[in-house]
Amino acid sequence: MKGQPSLARQAPNLATLFKNKSPLIDCYSLPGFDVGNRPGTFDSCVLRNRFDYIFISKSLRPFYTGGRVFRKGLWGSRDKRPTLWETYPEITASKEGASDHSAVVIELNL
Numbered sequence: 001m002k003g004q005p006s007l008a009r010q011a012p013n014l015a016t017l018f019k020n021k022s023p024l025i026d027c028y029s030l031p032g033f034d035v036g037n038r039p040g041t042f043d044s045c046v047l048r049n050r051f052d053y054i055f056i057s058k059s060l061r062p063f064y065t066g067g068r069v070f071r072k073g074l075w076g077s078r079d080k081r082p083t084l085w086e087t088y089p090e091i092t093a094s095k096e097g098a099s100d101h102s103a104v105v106i107e108l109n110l
Contacts, residue, residue: 017055024057026053026054027053027054036071037084038069038085042102044076052102052104056106056108064106070104073098074099074100074101074102075091075094
């Protein structure tokens with residue numbers, strides 16, 4: 001899945017950052033930003049578990065070259081290895097995960 005699945009379901013406290021007159025751009029809306037097969041960033045990574053954001057200024061937009069949600073260090077609350085995203089082979093249990101949140105990454109050519 002590429003791009004933001006639903007702007008209507010964003011965190012209410014961030015609503016003003018998603019409006020057209022905002023000076024900021026949500027990384028999920030940038031071309032080529034890869035969310036993988038899940039839109040969220042926490043635990044099961046469903047949309048309601050999207051807790052992590054990167055906003056860039058419109059002046060940085062021309063320098064954006066790509067981005068992604070990086071989940072290789074995320075195990076989540078499950079007992080078995082996640083099957084919906086790749087994890088580091090060294091991680092064998094939730095307690096060994098790098099974080100309980102995925103990393104959101106953007107690349108800028110400055």
